[in-house]
Amino acid sequence: MPSKHQKYMQRCLQLASLGLGKAQPNPMVGSVIVHDDKIIGEGFHKQFGKAHAEVNAIKSVVQKELLQESTLYVNLEPCSHYGKTPPCSEAIIKHKIPKVVIGMADPNTSVHGNGRDILKKHGVDVSIGILERECKLLNKRYLTFLKQDRPYIILKWAQSVDGFISKAPGKWQKSEKNKIYWISNTVSRVYVHKWRTEEQAIMIGTNTAKIDNPKLNVRGWKGKNPVRVVIDKDLRLPKTLNIFKKDVRTLVFTGKDKPSVKNLEYVQINFDKKPLKQILKHLHSINIQSIIIEGGYQLLNSCIEQNLWDEARVFIGQTPIGKGLEAPILTDGYKSRMNINNDQLLIYENSQ
Numbered sequence: 001m002p003s004k005h006q007k008y009m010q011r012c013l014q015l016a017s018l019g020l021g022k023a024q025p026n027p028m029v030g031s032v033i034v035h036d037d038k039i040i041g042e043g044f045h046k047q048f049g050k051a052h053a054e055v056n057a058i059k060s061v062v063q064k065e066l067l068q069e070s071t072l073y074v075n076l077e078p079c080s081h082y083g084k085t086p087p088c089s090e091a092i093i094k095h096k097i098p099k100v101v102i103g104m105a106d107p108n109t110s111v112h113g114n115g116r117d118i119l120k121k122h123g124v125d126v127s128i129g130i131l132e133r134e135c136k137l138l139n140k141r142y143l144t145f146l147k148q149d150r151p152y153i154i155l156k157w158a159q160s161v162d163g164f165i166s167k168a169p170g171k172w173q174k175s176e177k178n179k180i181y182w183i184s185n186t187v188s189r190v191y192v193h194k195w196r197t198e199e200q201a202i203m204i205g206t207n208t209a210k211i212d213n214p215k216l217n218v219r220g221w222k223g224k225n226p227v228r229v230v231i232d233k234d235l236r237l238p239k240t241l242n243i244f245k246k247d248v249r250t251l252v253f254t255g256k257d258k259p260s261v262k263n264l265e266y267v268q269i270n271f272d273k274k275p276l277k278q279i280l281k282h283l284h285s286i287n288i289q290s291i292i293i294e295g296g297y298q299l300l301n302s303c304i305e306q307n308l309w310d311e312a313r314v315f316i317g318q319t320p321i322g323k324g325l326e327a328p329i330l331t332d333g334y335k336s337r338m339n340i341n342n343d344q345l346l347i348y349e350n351s352q
Contacts, residue, residue: 075103103135159327197223205299
């Protein structure tokens with residue numbers, strides 16, 4: 001049975017998760033305020049640049065005088081520096097909250113240990129390390145971004161029941177040309193659009209852009225479009241493709257020098273020197289904390305071969321293709337399987 005601290009920290013995690021896709025590049029944070037074993041205030045970080053979880057929790061308390069007899073729970077160490085908002089530790093001290101229970105220390109060097117120490121300096125009773133593993137798992141994107149200097153990488157593809165991601169060239173019937181061939185079902189595709197709202201960017205390679213002409217936006221689900229990322233080494237992709245429409249911010253990584261225009265940014269890299277790592281480095285520099293890589297085969301396999309992935313989500317449709325382009329293979333990291341209207345969704349996690 002969970003302890004009292006664990007119970008309230010679990011509620012913090014539930015609240016924090018509501019910020020997925022909105023708080024980035026900040027971490028997801030939730031906070032509850034407890035008086036006489038009763039929650040009197042709750043809050044979470046709703047959007048980057050807006051008030052943090054602790055401040056929202058304090059604001060939600062109706063009887064402010066009870067704060068001086070309460071315990072504040074938060075899944076991440078309260079910030080102690082001025083950024084887009086004032087430091088949360090300052091708000092805790094101002095309202096004379098006597099006890100603070102923290103899930104995990106913030107690895108960000110501008111916060112790490114400072115929030116805890118400032119609170120202690122002002123007489124606050126601070127506990128830290130409650131459900132720490134769960135707190136780290138929730139903010140895996142944030143931790144990867146800070147510790148590995150790159151976005152959290154999610155690989156995603158759909159493959160047929162016989163292991164192909166597309167038909168072989170020349171195997172299309174005339175009636176199928178210029179039509180989208182779906183391997184996964186409509187319910188699975190709703191999941192994909194939901195995921196797009198949860199991550200900051202989505203990337204494809206040159207062949208996928210040319211052959212599939214995807215929009216890479218959000219449809220059938222409410223949320224923000226991710227930044228589109230495409231690789232076009234020689235700038236040979238037709239400008240009539242959907243990704244070049246300026247309705248969504250789009251980054252094109254190329255070996256050529258080309259000026260950017262509004263919502264269409266060209267980034268020149270050296271394709272002779274580990275281009276994928278250069279792309280990830282640039283994305284990190286512009287605060288892209290997480291990215292979905294949708295392939296195709298060449299890009300997905302490059303990520304796997306270079307061990308540049310954190311999670312993989314693989315749909316297996318029920319219709320065989322017979323002959324075609326083989327799907328990438330992951331030999332380890334299998335975590336779970338889920339049935340989605342007869343499609344199978346396999347989840348992998350990279351533990352290397």
